[in-house]
Amino acid sequence: MLNPLSLVSPPALRAALRDRLTFRAKLTAAFTALFFCAGAALLIFVTVLARQGTMEQFARITMDHTGGPTAPQPTSSTSLAPVSPPGPDRAASTPGPGPAASTEPWQKAEDARLARVEVNNRLQETAVRQMVVWSAVGLAVMAVLSGAMGWWLAGRALRPVRKVILAARRMSEENLHERLQLTGPQDELRELGDTYDTMLDRLERSFTSQRRFVANASHELRTPLAAQRTSIEVGLADPLPAHLIPVREDLLITNREAEHLIAALLLLARSDRGLDETEDTDLAELTRQAADELSSLAAERTVVTTVHTTPLSVNGDPVLLKHLASNLVRNAIQYNHPQGTVTVRIDDARRLTVTNTGPRIDPTRVDSLFEPFRRLDRDRTAVHGHGLGLSIVRSIATAHGGTVTAAPVPAGGLRIEVRLPTTR
Template identity: 55%
Template sequence: MTVRARMTLLYGGLFTVITLGVLGTALWIQTRIVNDRVQDVPFPADPIASGAVRGPADGRKRIIGPEQFQESLIGSQQLVILTAFAVIVVLAFAVSWWLTGRLLRPLHRITGTARRLSLSTLHERIALDGPRDELRQLADTFDAMLDRLERAADSQRRFVANVSHELRTPLAVQRTAIEVGLADPSPERLAVVRDEMLRNTRRSERLIEGLLVLAQGERGLDRRDPVDLAAVVGQVVGENLASAERAGVGVTADTRPATVAGDEVLLARMVANLVQNAIRHNHRGGSVRVALREGELTVANTGPVVPPDEVDGLFEPFRRLAGERTGSDGGAGLGLSIVAAIVQAHGGTVTATAAPDGGLTVAVAFT
């Protein structure tokens, strides 16, 4: 039985019971009044009045109506009340059916939209109008869920397309290098081809490794252990001092004791990505400042000016400034997206702020 039918039976039955009680009470009262036709009236001056019978010694008389009139009146009242009851019951169920249909109409819209959903129709919305009641809240919640699903599907499509492009590029370069080397198999040419293939192989390895870390971060943590984040930061900064010196970038670290519950390997990768990005996207003579306080890690650098409207896009995979795709030597373009996934897996938040004179400040907060 449908919800509409159950609601109709419920409301119609309830109204029927109430109507039956009201009409039954009215019929009982009227029957009592008709049956009690004996009234006390003043004794007339003429003792020989039509139909009058001398009454008690108090000077009053009793007048009794005909029984046939009483029975006819009661029967007519019963017929009218029963007819009205039948009409009211029919109207009650009809109105209940109509009202429940109107009340459930938003649910039919929600059901219809849900049945039509697919990857190609995630743009559809219920967009329910009317008062902000429970059904409106349900429809708005459903629309908000569709917004999230549409963004996730779009992000997944872009991610797959970008991965396909990034994996295809080094393979195409390697094939070209091999063809060129085979066309001119001199030792010098073969050495160039070898170096080119090694460089593209390393790039593919970095890309695949980054994708694996990104997937692990998005999956979440199976267990959490206390991690000395200050020690992790110190180790990562020390490992990147040589590359910073080659790039002409100074690195300073101000750390205080801080412990985070999580995975030490992922946290080390998060710090390494932040520091390496800050060094890579910098200029000669620039600086990188790493600060660690209880529950918060901040990495700031100098460098090119970052448009404020492109800051959020830096956390998307394969994104750089101005929405460009990654190049061949600048990394796999997964640095900040891996950071965001690892932070989310640890229950934290990550934000980025662009400095007006150039550079970026990335703040990671752990709860």
């Protein structure tokens, strides 16, 4: 059976391991590797020098005690004798014990010297070996200690970066006022924190300006729209020629849709600002009320609405929560087909789920549903609507600390799930 790791090339494996390591782990590994390489180089340098130095020292001591590998000096009696070249006759007529007897003391001295050299070499090898072993043990222990110290130092050095990461995770439209305000020396990490705070300043100004513009524009447009509707109703009041009756109805419908759009924009701006006052509210009761109010729309489109709820207490804004449920149910009824169904459920897991029938939806395009003024396809735009319903739902859920997810139904339609915390 093949090992899965054998199918991965070494460069790919190294890249995968490098990507899985945190920066703190990488910094610790760099500290440890640097210390280990420096310690290993120092150990090799000391070992080579110690070996060379001890060899020279042992050789010098041996030469001092043995006189070196030279032949024994002649005695005084033989120093006065004439030296004649060796030859057969001279060798035969020379008195004395013979060559073997004359070289025996020199051979013993040489053997003793060689024995001492051998012992010295063994002592040297033993000393060098012990030095290498214990140095390696010390190097390993110090490498572990340096790794632990490097981990601690990396943690202290990266503490401001950790604060930036945690602040970025907490950041949302509701807490853009928070700042890091790092203290300490004016180094790169302090500069990173100051840059992050400056970025939050720009974002806060941008969001505040956007919300103020939407709210002010919506308020300013409500008055002329109301005046326009009154003018249409008065100016085109009965009796009216038959050919102008459809024109009046179209103008009134357009005016009504514009008013709905303005009301939706105001609601979106209000939910984006967050919650001013909260109270304990039963979301299940609000959901049933919203379904009852939309029953006429469901009957007009021949859509059957079914509601299954259990009590769900939420601490929040009752008006916004009512709009959340109403927008979910209205969206499910509007973007449906005749004889379709809408199922509204609040289960024991404290989830509000709305599921409807309808055309099949591409899963890759579901997220765009929550963008303002965005719809998926022609079938979903062939109805009246302003494209803000699900944007309002997500904004209200976010203001209450909740989440909204959507998933297409395999047979067609959409399933939207809202999770809200029970306490804030």
